Amino acid sequence: MPNNQFKKGELYSFITGKASTAIARRLQKKFNTAGLNITIEQWSVLYHLWKQEGISQQELCNATFRDKPSITRLVDNLEKLNLVKRVASENDRRINLIFLTKQSQKLQEETMALADETLNEALETVPTDKVDICKEVLQIVYDNLK
Amino acid sequence: MPNNQFKKGELYSFITGKASTAIARRLQKKFNTAGLNITIEQWSVLYHLWKQEGISQQELCNATFRDKPSITRLVDNLEKLNLVKRVASENDRRINLIFLTKQSQKLQEETMALADETLNEALETVPTDKVDICKEVLQIVYDNLK
DNA sequence: TTTGGATAGTTGCACAAACAACTATATGCC
DNA sequence: GGCATATAGTTGTTTGTGCAACTATCCAAA
Numbered sequence: 290m291p292n293n294q295f296k297k298g299e300l301y302s303f304i305t306g307k308a309s310t311a312i313a314r315r316l317q318k319k320f321n322t323a324g325l326n327i328t329i330e331q332w333s334v335l336y337h338l339w340k341q342e343g344i345s346q347q348e349l350c351n352a353t354f355r356d357k358p359s360i361t362r363l364v365d366n367l368e369k370l371n372l373v374k375r376v377a378s379e380n381d382r383r384i385n386l387i388f389l390t391k392q393s394q395k396l397q398e399e400t401m402a403l404a405d406e407t408l409n410e411a412l413e414t415v416p417t418d419k420v421d422i423c424k425e426v427l428q429i430v431y432d433n434l435k
Numbered sequence: 436m437p438n439n440q441f442k443k444g445e446l447y448s449f450i451t452g453k454a455s456t457a458i459a460r461r462l463q464k465k466f467n468t469a470g471l472n473i474t475i476e477q478w479s480v481l482y483h484l485w486k487q488e489g490i491s492q493q494e495l496c497n498a499t500f501r502d503k504p505s506i507t508r509l510v511d512n513l514e515k516l517n518l519v520k521r522v523a524s525e526n527d528r529r530i531n532l533i534f535l536t537k538q539s540q541k542l543q544e545e546t547m548a549l550a551d552e553t554l555n556e557a558l559e560t561v562p563t564d565k566v567d568i569c570k571e572v573l574q575i576v577y578d579n580l581k
Numbered sequence: 582t583t584t585g586g587a588t589a590g591t592t593g594c595a596c597a598a599a600c601a602a603c604t605a606t607a608t609g610c611c
Numbered sequence: 612g613g614c615a616t617a618t619a620g621t622t623g624t625t626t627g628t629g630c631a632a633c634t635a636t637c638c639a640a641a
């Protein structure tokens with residue numbers, strides 16, 4: 290039994306993602322308090338567009354680990370909020386390229402600051418080397434299952 | 436800056452819970468393949484009832500980190516599937532006590548085995564001591580934010 | 582004993598996720 | 612060129628989540 294670390298009673302919070310749920314809720318509250326009318330999921334799409342805009346919905350699927358219908362609807366809602374714009378690709382008419390609007394460009398700095406703040410609150414009192422190990426383990430878990 | 440471990444580009448997967456999402460998806464697929472017609476969320480409620488049944492919906496809220504409407508609907512759906520039963524408390528008529536049915540008692544062994552299997556796949560190649568540190572960090576994160 | 586506040590649970594609404602089925606376009610092979 | 616197949620995106624359905632507003636019950640203090 291090489292990997293029998295999880296006795297009963299310990300597996301629950303790994304599966305349910307207790308910690309990441311708590312982080313997401315905290316960040317959502319910060320968005321709401323700041324009067325930012327976006328969801329964490331919408332923010333996660335913008336996050337990748339801030340790194341590079343003009344990518345396809347399929348590329349957003351890969352980046353955000355979501356399926357195509359999820360991205361369709363997130364982009365729908367982001368478009369309603371005037372935060373992104375679909376532009377049909379000239380080369381391949383199946384593809385929508387997603388671009389930021391001026392409004393969403395303005396959101397980057399403020400939301401990133403709130404995200405940093407949230408993570409600092411989450412990791413208060415945790416030594417850096419333990420955080421590094423934790424990140425490493427979570428990455429391996431993801432790679433093992435993807 | 437005591438906790439500046441998260442440079443940009445690293446915070447994303449912590450917030451989105453990439454790893455726990457992958458674990459939950461894998462376990463859900465195992466349930467489906469085994470012909471078990473329940474969701475991970477429903478399973479997470481049963482998980483606590485297997486430890487102790489006859490608890491109130493509010494106690495299920497605390498145990499599963501969900502709000503009251505979420506538990507109301509999960510219990511609704513579990514009742515439709517004949518997996519739990521609401522029984523009004525004699526002492527306090529506001530309270531529903533939730534009990535398992537024979538069907539859900541049978542589910543425990545099989546689903547727990549699939550959950551163990553999933554975690555073993557997830558943690559393959561991860562040394563035990565790193566898993567322990569990871570669990571520790573995630574618990575602190577949760578405590579810091581709750 | 583009444584009244585006001587707390588607690589348990591439900592309902593409505595908006596948003597999101599997973600899956601299946603669908604449309605439209607592109608591509609490769611005959 | 613024409614057809615099979617793959618790819619990009621959309622739509623419908625079920626399930627779950629978070630918030631606000633609501634009902635019912637309990638409890639404690641005037």
